[in-house]
Amino acid sequence: MNLKLSRVLRNPQNCQKTKRNYQLRRCNERLTLFVFVLTTAFWLGINPISGLAQETHNNYVWPTDTLVLQKLHHWQGEKFGLLMHWGTYSEWGIVESWSLCPEDEGWTKRTGKYADDYFTYKKAYEHLQTTFNPVDFNPDKWASAAKAAGMKYVVFTTKHHDGFCMFDTKQTDYKVTSSKTPFSSNPKANIAKEVFSSFRKQGFMIGAYFSKPDWHVPYYWWPYFPPKDRNVNYDPAKYPDVWNKFKQFTYNQIQELMTGYGQMDILWLDGGWVRPYSEKEQKEQHIFNQDIDMPKIAAMARKNQPGLIVVDRAVGGPYENYQTPEQQVPDKPLDHPWESCITMGNSWSYVPGDHYKPTNTLIHLLIRIVSRGGNFLLNIGPSPKGDWSDTAYARLKEIGSWMKINSSAIYNSKPIAPYAKDNLVFTQSEDGKATYIFILTDDKNTAGDLTVPTSIQLPAGLLSAKSKITVLGQPGWKTKLDEKTASLQIKQKGAATIKYALVLKVSKP
Incomplete structure (x- = not known):
């Protein structure tokens, strides 16, 4: 590399x-x-x-x-x-190949008992x-x-x-x-x-x-x-x-x-x-x-x-x-x-x-x-x-x-503007008939537990009130769109642990 x-x-x-x-x-x-x-x-x-x-x-x-x-x-x-x-x-648990390269860069640094002599090091490496x-x-x-x-x-x-x-x-x-x-x-x-x-x-x-x-x-x-x-x-x-x-x-x-x-x-x-x-x-x-x-x-x-x-x-x-x-x-x-x-x-x-x-x-x-x-x-x-x-x-x-x-x-998807907004990311199906909205956890949340918001603010024009919205993996959840404010309400059903990202599928009417 x-x-x-x-x-x-x-x-x-x-x-x-x-x-x-x-x-x-x-x-x-x-x-x-x-x-x-x-x-x-x-x-x-x-x-x-x-x-x-x-x-x-x-x-x-x-x-x-x-x-x-x-x-x-x-x-x-x-x-x-x-x-x-x-x-x-x-x-040796070292960088791939680059310690052989006689350049003075951070990734070419030689370590170990052979490091002080280049040709001795190269011979030991090849051994x-x-x-x-x-x-x-x-x-x-x-x-x-x-x-x-x-x-x-x-x-x-x-x-x-x-x-x-x-x-x-x-x-x-x-x-x-x-x-x-x-x-x-x-x-x-x-x-x-x-x-x-x-x-x-x-x-x-x-x-x-x-x-x-x-x-x-x-x-x-x-x-x-x-x-x-x-x-x-x-x-x-x-x-x-x-x-x-x-x-x-x-x-x-x-x-x-x-x-x-x-x-x-x-x-x-x-x-x-x-x-x-x-x-x-x-x-x-x-x-x-x-x-x-x-x-x-x-x-x-x-x-x-x-x-x-x-x-x-x-x-x-x-x-x-x-x-x-x-x-x-x-x-x-x-x-x-x-x-x-x-x-x-x-x-x-x-x-x-x-x-x-x-x-x-x-x-x-x-x-x-x-x-x-x-x-x-x-x-x-x-x-x-x-x-x-x-x-x-x-x-x-x-x-x-x-x-x-x-x-x-993920698979066979393509971009759709605006691509991302705050903790929201968007893709669409290859045929353009479905849009996907990813609600991401905080990047610094190493555990990946998502607190699902009760509403999210969407980019204007991304979907309409006639759009069919489903929550992947959560068939009992409900959503409601306010077209005037482009705010989408999310109502959970029961207790669910969501990890890393929640995905909403928006099917065109």
């Missing part, structure tokens, strides 16, 4: 958000690709044709492949996914391969817990920036299935394949996280030069033979994932600094051009996985089919597909004693993200033994209890 991305996203020069609304035009023509794009955009409430502003770029490009558009539309309706950062770094043995690994358990929580898709780290592969690649021996790795003798040694299989059996969409930079392979950090930062440590234009070996290495690994691991829905590429740079960018940013030929990679991937969603993070253009704001929620709906990736704890990777966000916070994040037209990708870091903490399982169980009652207001 690029921990610097959140800074980039907050940069106003890179975060130009358009406020233009999309107006749907009814059409009686045959369903063509153009109409399909309009239909997809209507589902988001946005305009795919106007000058698109992105959260990190201003060059979002809508896919033109009908199968990709169809899958992207389906993914947008799923709303809630699971991300897992896992690798040998879990043994973790010889002790990695997650004997408690049980992906069926994860898939069941995620499904019960209401999650619909998974993104798993097949390889992070450190280059250690959690799949049986043929391109390197720095992998979980190597004889150097104790877990290689386990029947479930090909961890990525086992994860994908378990979640696929539970009906999940499958996403493969893959790091474009690789700090282990000698074709990216060429041993002839010491690494100086996260980037390639030589000029690819000056040493094209070395760079071409890296391009082929990357292509081959992605091809393995796209051909030997079942149906794939998402190729989630991290390390956005590995991309083409113009001569001006190279000069101004003092950076080498790092073109790995994404057109060739994407063509190969989609030949093997038709309709594949490609997410070339923080790059923009035709191979970033949706954007991934990190550890944050946009204030307003964006005019393109997007997903907030946020940690359940404080860290992306496993850290002993990590502090996990309260269920109240996690459900509110889900509601607010969905109300702005996005998806919520929630990260959990497995331990070195191969399991989640008891707290993570407890959080998922509590989310699931709430979702069993209120998921109709």
Whole structure:
């Protein structure tokens, strides 16, 4: 995970958000690709044709492949996914990969007895391969817990920036299935394949996280030069033979994932600094051009996985089919597909004693993200033994209890203005026939107990006296609207404990 991305996203020069609304035009023509794009955009409430502003770029490009558009539309309706950062770094309980990066940043800090000498540290870090043995690994358990929580898709780290592969690649021996790795003798040694299989059996969409930079392979950090930062440590234009070996290495690994691991829905590429740079960018940013030929990679991937969603993070253009704001929620709906990736704890990777966000916070994040037209990708870091903490399982169980009652207001929903007002949040069904009103507890109320108000003040025009209003999970409750004041009275029936958020469904007359 690029921990610097959140800074980039907050940069106003890179975060130009358009406020233009999309107006749907009814059409009686045959369903063509153009109409399909309009239909997809209507589902988001946005305009795919106007000058698109992105959260990190201003060059979002809508896919033109009908199968990709169809899958992207389906993914947008799923709303809630699971991300897992896992690798040998879990043994030390440290940040994933970044302690190998010779940059002076907070997240790259080295600790422990090897910290004072970089090359000794890197050797010890890579030696973790010889002790990695997650004997408690049980992906069926994860898939069941995620499904019960209401999650619909998974993104798993097949390889992070450190280059250690959690799949049986043929391109390197720095992998979980190597004889150097104790877990290689386990029947479930090909961890990525086992994860994908378990979640696929539970009906999940499958996403493969893959790091474009690789700090282990000698074709990216060429041993002839010491690494100086996260980037390639030589000029690819000056040493094209070395760079071409890296391009082929990357292509081959992605091809393995796209051909030997079942149906794939998402190729989630991290390390956005590995991309083409113009001569001006190279000069101004003092950076080498790092073109790995994404057109060739994407063509190969989609030949093997038709309709594949490609997410070339923080790059923009035709191979970033949706954007991934990190550890944050946009204030307003964006005019393109997007997903907030946020940690359940404080860290992306496993850290002993990590502090996990309260269920109240996690459900509110889900509601607010969905109300702005996005998806919520929630990260959990497995331990070195191969399991989640008891707290993570407890959080998922509590989310699931709430979702069993209120998921109709989450899945296949789209934004409706004003999106949020005080402790009220709004969504609407995909067909626009129903509006949902979320009454949230105080964000600071970690217990999540809601004192249901006797009345709420709604935005003017949101509903009429003819609207049919039901309280999800509370069929005996009554409501009454005063159209003049836009005040909605709520009358409870009996004693009920409401947790995290109460949801009202408003059906159009």
